[in-house]
Amino acid sequence: MRHExxxxxxxxxxxxxxxxTEIDGWAAFMPTVQHLERLDDGPVRVGSTARxxxxxxxxxxxxxxxxxxxxxxxxxxxxxGIRLTGRHLLSPEDAGTRxxxxxxxxxxxxxxxxxxxxxxxxKSLHLEAAAFAxxxxxxx
Numbered sequence: 001m002r003h004e005x006x007x008x009x010x011x012x013x014x015x016x017x018x019x020x021t022e023i024d025g026w027a028a029f030m031p032t033v034q035h036l037e038r039l040d041d042g043p044v045r046v047g048s049t050a051r052x053x054x055x056x057x058x059x060x061x062x063x064x065x066x067x068x069x070x071x072x073x074x075x076x077x078x079x080x081g082i083r084l085t086g087r088h089l090l091s092p093e094d095a096g097t098r099x100x101x102x103x104x105x106x107x108x109x110x111x112x113x114x115x116x117x118x119x120x121x122x123k124s125l126h127l128e129a130a131a132f133a134x135x136x137x138x139x140x
Contacts, residue, residue, distance in 0.1 A: 001104065001105045001110055001111065001113075001114035001118070002102060002103075002104045003102070003103045003104075003114075003118065003121045003122050003125055004100060004101065004102045004103075004125070005100070005101045005122070005125035005126050005128070005129045006098060006099070006100040006101075006129070007098075007099050007100075007129040007130070007132070007133055008093055008094075008096050008097070008098055008099075009096050009097050009098075009099050009132065009133045009136050010095065010096045010136075010137075011096060011097055011136035011137070011139075011140055012096075012097065013070050013090055013091075013092050013097045014070070015097075015136055015139060015140065016090055016097045016099055016132065016136060017069070017070050017090060019132055019135055019136060019139070020073050020088045020090070020099075020132070021043070021044045021067075021073055022044075023036055023038070023044060023050055024036065024038055029131050029134070029135045029138075030127075030128060030131045031127050031131060032054050032055065032124045032127050032128055032131075033052065033053075033054060034053045034054060034055060035051075035052075035053040035059070036050055036051070036052050036053070037050060037051045038050050039051060039061070044064055044067065044073070045064065045067060046064050046065065046066065046067050047063065047064060048063070048064040049061055049062065049063050049064075050062050052077075054124075056120075060077040060079065060084075061077060062075045062076065062077045062086070063075055063076055063077070065085075070090060071089070071090055071091070072087065072088065072089055072090070073087070073088040074086065074087045074088070080109075081107050081108045081109035081110075082105055082106070082107040082108075082109050082110050082113050083105070083106045083107050083110075084103065084104070084105055085102075085103070085104040085105075085106070086101075086102070086103055087100075087101070087102035087103075087104070088100075088101060089101075089102065099129060099132055099133070101125045101128055101129055102125075103121050103124075103125060
């Protein structure tokens, strides 16, 4: 199952990329992040891991699986019977940046999980997209 939220942000792609990949700062501006702990050092790269605690969920380890500068940041978390994939897709549009957030579920319990939590996942993506936009305006 796939859930998606796309927002046009009036900010350069370099700024949105920095906000996207400097995950250490997410808890300061993202309402869906209670705590984020990097489990490695240095810039985020493929293989980087972080423990992420979100409201109403147990903490989960997320691993970066794809990183294309200024274009895509993708990471995954696995739980019994399900794989969650979060994608941050950026593209220049007019004078701003199209920020598309995607959450995909796969695995034996993905369908049931999406039925039970699909509304929450869509709401979270909406809140996260708005938070990136607000933070970009504040940082500009």
